[in-house]
Amino acid sequence: MGELVDAFRQVTETSAFAGGPFVARFESEFAAFCGTRYALGVGSGTDALWLSLLALGVGPGDEVVTTPNSFMATAEAISLCGARPIFVDVDAQTYTLDPQQLEAAITLRTQAIIPVHLFGQTADMDPILAIARRHGTPVVEDACQAHGAEYKGRKAGSMGVAGCYSFYPGKNLGAFGEAGAITTDESELRAKVQVLRDHGQAAKYFHATIGWNARMDGIQAAVLSVKLRRLNASNTARRAHAKLYDELLADESRVIRPKTGKHNTHVFHIYAVRVKNRDEVLQRMAARGVNCAIHYPVPIHLQKAYAFLGHGPGSFPVSEQCSQEFLSLPMYPELQPDQINFVVKTLKECLSE
Ligand SMILES: Cc1ncc(COP(=O)(O)O)c(C=O)c1O
Numbered sequence: 001m002g003e004l005v006d007a008f009r010q011v012t013e014t015s016a017f018a019g020g021p022f023v024a025r026f027e028s029e030f031a032a033f034c035g036t037r038y039a040l041g042v043g044s045g046t047d048a049l050w051l052s053l054l055a056l057g058v059g060p061g062d063e064v065v066t067t068p069n070s071f072m073a074t075a076e077a078i079s080l081c082g083a084r085p086i087f088v089d090v091d092a093q094t095y096t097l098d099p100q101q102l103e104a105a106i107t108l109r110t111q112a113i114i115p116v117h118l119f120g121q122t123a124d125m126d127p128i129l130a131i132a133r134r135h136g137t138p139v140v141e142d143a144c145q146a147h148g149a150e151y152k153g154r155k156a157g158s159m160g161v162a163g164c165y166s167f168y169p170g171k172n173l174g175a176f177g178e179a180g181a182i183t184t185d186e187s188e189l190r191a192k193v194q195v196l197r198d199h200g201q202a203a204k205y206f207h208a209t210i211g212w213n214a215r216m217d218g219i220q221a222a223v224l225s226v227k228l229r230r231l232n233a234s235n236t237a238r239r240a241h242a243k244l245y246d247e248l249l250a251d252e253s254r255v256i257r258p259k260t261g262k263h264n265t266h267v268f269h270i271y272a273v274r275v276k277n278r279d280e281v282l283q284r285m286a287a288r289g290v291n292c293a294i295h296y297p298v299p300i301h302l303q304k305a306y307a308f309l310g311h312g313p314g315s316f317p318v319s320e321q322c323s324q325e326f327l328s329l330p331m332y333p334e335l336q337p338d339q340i341n342f343v344v345k346t347l348k349e350c351l352s353e
Helices: 002-014 021-034 045-055 073-080 125-135 185-196 218-229 231-249 276-285 304-309 319-325 336-353
Strands: 038-042 061-065 086-087 112-114 141-142 161-168 180-184 201-202 269-272 326-329
Touching: 002 021, 002 061, 002 269, 021 038, 021 180, 038 045, 038 185, 045 073, 045 112, 045 141, 045 161, 045 180, 045 185, 061 073, 073 086, 086 304, 112 125, 141 201, 180 185, 180 269, 218 304, 231 336, 276 336, 319 326
Parallel strands: 061 086, 061 112, 141 161
Antiparallel strands: 038 180, 161 180, 269 326
16 A cells, blocks of 8 residues: 555656656556567557557458457447457357457458457467468457466467557556556557557647547556556466366356466456356345356347447357356455355355255
8 A cells, every 4th residue: 555655646746647757667567567569558448459450550441350259348449440340259168269260250351350368368369360460460469358368478468469458447457547558569559559649749739640638647557567566466366266266166067167278377357157047146146245247248249339230149159158158256366265165155055046
């Protein structure tokens, strides 16, 4: 707490509220953490996705391939560029973009591919990157749920042309409000985002292009610098909690536990099991004092906002089944083993009720 109060004091004393030295410091710390040359602080994860696509030149008439098993923002960022989201279903084991189905979705209009590193593990990146390379298509990683996750020893956000992070307060690395970042090795992309996030100005009041206000707050950057130092420890705690959940649920045939891909280091932003009658189970758990969540009750292709794409039920069966069965159990670093035991005991009772 003392370090956070100090961080607030420093920002206040220097009035470095929008952009400025605290953002620059966090950017270099976060780039070092992710193993990229650069990180760029922006206003949110949605900004990170949107500005990455804009910087890559995605616009009206283009297509961007992603998965419907994600938070709405992934597709929203594509639509905000004027492009069309093209969905590919997820792998039934890891719930991330199924590389086997990717190639069929790529057309001459495809300008980017966005694998989503859902729940804290990256998509199976090597086959995705190989397909992307064959088609000359940039890969933008949606790493908004995967702070510190690794694939074959490489950090989320360091494998595509850009990685997009959210620091929404509930994330593994959470700010005290809204914030996000783009990680990249590309100096040209970095330069474009620096202009786009600041009203298209390269020099103050000289606007070369139309951008937006997507700057990171100094306060958020200062808080994130403090919290970044604890990220590895809190991810280790999350993995230990997931292991205990796994052990306690191992003999429970009514529950499908999350699986970690063989090349992945998972950071368990979310520990989602799959159960039948999910909605009833959720209500029974809540009645017994255990609040669970659903990520997400409606896959993106069936959201009202995307009705115009014309996808009906059955279009992406794995994502649809997940949306009916996912139940996110409590997961945060401070969880105690007796709490996990209580959650699992309660879940078993609710499944039998
Ligand atoms: C997978 C995914 N993508 C994008 C976002 C958007 O991030 P933000 O809420 O910071 O705009 C989120 C945030 O929840 C997310 O989980």
